[in-house]
Structures are given as C-alpha cells and as structure tokens.
Amino acid sequence: MHAIRLHAFGPAENLRLESVPDPEPGPGQVRIAVRAAGVHLLDTALRAGSAEELPFPLPELPITPGREVAGVVDRVGAGVDDGWLGRRVVAHLGLANGGYAELAVREVEAVHALPDGMAFSTAVAMIGTGRTALGILHVAPVGPDDVVLVTAAAGGIGTLLVQAARGVGATVVGVAGGAAKVERVRALGADVAVDYTEEDWPARVREALRGQDVTVAFDGVGGAAGRAAMELLGLGGTLVMFGWSAGAPTEVTTRDLYDRLLTATVALGPRLLRAPGGLRGLEERALAEAASGRLVPAVQEFPLAEAAAAHTALRERGTVGKAVLVP
Numbered sequence: 001m002h003a004i005r006l007h008a009f010g011p012a013e014n015l016r017l018e019s020v021p022d023p024e025p026g027p028g029q030v031r032i033a034v035r036a037a038g039v040h041l042l043d044t045a046l047r048a049g050s051a052e053e054l055p056f057p058l059p060e061l062p063i064t065p066g067r068e069v070a071g072v073v074d075r076v077g078a079g080v081d082d083g084w085l086g087r088r089v090v091a092h093l094g095l096a097n098g099g100y101a102e103l104a105v106r107e108v109e110a111v112h113a114l115p116d117g118m119a120f121s122t123a124v125a126m127i128g129t130g131r132t133a134l135g136i137l138h139v140a141p142v143g144p145d146d147v148v149l150v151t152a153a154a155g156g157i158g159t160l161l162v163q164a165a166r167g168v169g170a171t172v173v174g175v176a177g178g179a180a181k182v183e184r185v186r187a188l189g190a191d192v193a194v195d196y197t198e199e200d201w202p203a204r205v206r207e208a209l210r211g212q213d214v215t216v217a218f219d220g221v222g223g224a225a226g227r228a229a230m231e232l233l234g235l236g237g238t239l240v241m242f243g244w245s246a247g248a249p250t251e252v253t254t255r256d257l258y259d260r261l262l263t264a265t266v267a268l269g270p271r272l273l274r275a276p277g278g279l280r281g282l283e284e285r286a287l288a289e290a291a292s293g294r295l296v297p298a299v300q301e302f303p304l305a306e307a308a309a310a311h312t313a314l315r316e317r318g319t320v321g322k323a324v325l326v327p
Helices: 041-048 120-139 156-167 179-187 201-209 223-231 254-260 278-292 304-315
Strands: 002-006 015-019 029-039 068-076 088-092 103-107 111-113 147-150 171-176 192-195 214-219 233-241 263-266 299-303 322-326
Touching: 002 304, 015 304, 029 088, 029 120, 029 304, 041 304, 068 103, 068 120, 088 120, 088 278, 111 278, 120 156, 120 278, 120 299, 120 322, 147 156, 156 171, 156 179, 171 179, 171 201, 179 192, 192 201, 201 223, 214 223, 223 233, 233 254, 254 263, 299 304, 304 322
Parallel strands: 147 171, 147 214, 171 192, 214 233, 233 263, 299 322
Antiparallel strands: 002 015, 029 068, 029 103, 029 322, 068 088, 088 111
C-alpha cells in the first residue's frame, strides 16, 4: 500500500509518500480500506518534533501519522464476526498512528458503523473534531439567553460550535481570519461575524452587540485573539479554552477572575472523559448529530500525496474546517 512516512522531525516536506507492506489485522481487529483520513493540529506538532505542544511523548521514527480514518472493512482478524466485512466504518486511532495510508487497522470495539448516506470525510470530521466540540459543550453548556463568542469560527471545531449555539437559540459572534472565512461564518448563521486580523475587531463586536455582554467565549486560538475574546466577556462570563493555535495560550490572571467575576476553564483531555459514555459516547452523539443534519462539519480535502500541503495550510490557518486526506 501507499502511506505517508515521517523519517525525521522537521518541516512539512519531511512527509513523504512511500510504498510499505500492507498491515494485517490482529485478533479482535479489523482492517479498513481508507477513504478519508483526518489531519489534526497535533499531527503538525508531532511532525515538527514540538514535544511541548503534545499531550504524549514523541514516538520513535519512522512512523505513519494520522489519528482518524473512515473507509470500508476489507479484512478481519481472529475472533471478529465476518459480518464486518464490507461495512462502511469510521474509527479514531487514539494515540496510535497509521491513519495517513491506504489501509489501517483498529480494534473492532473502537469502530463505528456508518449510515449509507454519510460521506467518509464527514465521518472523519465528526469522530475527532465533532466529539471534541460536543465535549466542550458538555463542559460549558449554552442556552437561548447566552451571547456566545467563538474564536477560529471557520475552523473545524469553531464551525460546529457556531452551529450548536445557533441551534439552541443563542446569539453567536464568530471571529475568523480573512474576508472569505468571515463570509463562511456568516453563512453558518452567526449573528455577528468579524475579522480578527483587523485591529479594531473587539470594538466592532461591541458595536454590533449594542450593549449586550458576551456571556461565554470559546477560545481555541489563544494569544492576543484569545485575550481580546476574554476581555469582551461581561461580568460573570465564562472563558472556555481548548487550544492555542496562535502558539501560546490565552493569558488569564486571578486578578482577571476576581475583578470581573469570571470563570475560566480548559475543556481538554480528562474533562471530556466526564461526559456521559466517555469518548465513545461523544463519538456516537457526534455521528448522530451529523446523520440528523443538525451539525454539518466543514471539510477541506487534500490528496493523500499532498499531506505536506495539508500540514502547511493548517499551520498557516489556511484551511476552512477539518483538513482531510483522500487516498
């Protein structure tokens, strides 16, 4: 099969398409003929060797990166029902790797069967990004009385948070970088959509809200944008942080919390495990939301051979929604 291999940590160009032996499913596993593979920001940190950005140790090289795959089961291991053969499935590979490939293996209990109408790229987006978005909303539920601000609102998680908040009747402010992304956020139904590359964007948000206070800020950007989002919160507001694509987390002090009675929380890792059913439960609900049409993930596809281009676009915030590789 063909797979993307990483032999040395470094620039995106280190990701190379190579021919490697086909993997074989072990006991309790299925092999998936991959039709779509997710690209995650953590993949770019791993490829660069940026250990400080990872929640797990750097692996020994060479590896095939990739944490999420969707496709068709073409082989089963010992102890697995033959009924899985030919089924359309999606799976999160956890901390394991191997997704950027034409074939991948996973334990059958970690696999979800897909409805016939769901696109493989949609499934990949929801098994990872979708479950994270629902986990964030479990940590900080929103309702019709909330004014919700979402940074990186045109990104994979951001687009889902915008849709979910609109779905419960909240007023939504979407913040994105560049005119095209702002238009995308507006098309998702955001009440206010602004470009954070413009210096006066916080003032524009205040003007558009006409005296309403932001009650919840979902921040996956960090840095200056995250700080500005926090400062838009009204008294008693909530800051929910789930990443720092800007390169540094949002700076929050205890003085900030006391002065404006704010709550600040991080919705990552163990916090998500506390949702009903844990990660498996979040995955099931995310797929159900997509199947019903209540949440529609934004997806940008790249050929498998162009994994380096996908990494570069993701790091430079040049993607809209979830980046997906298609073998």
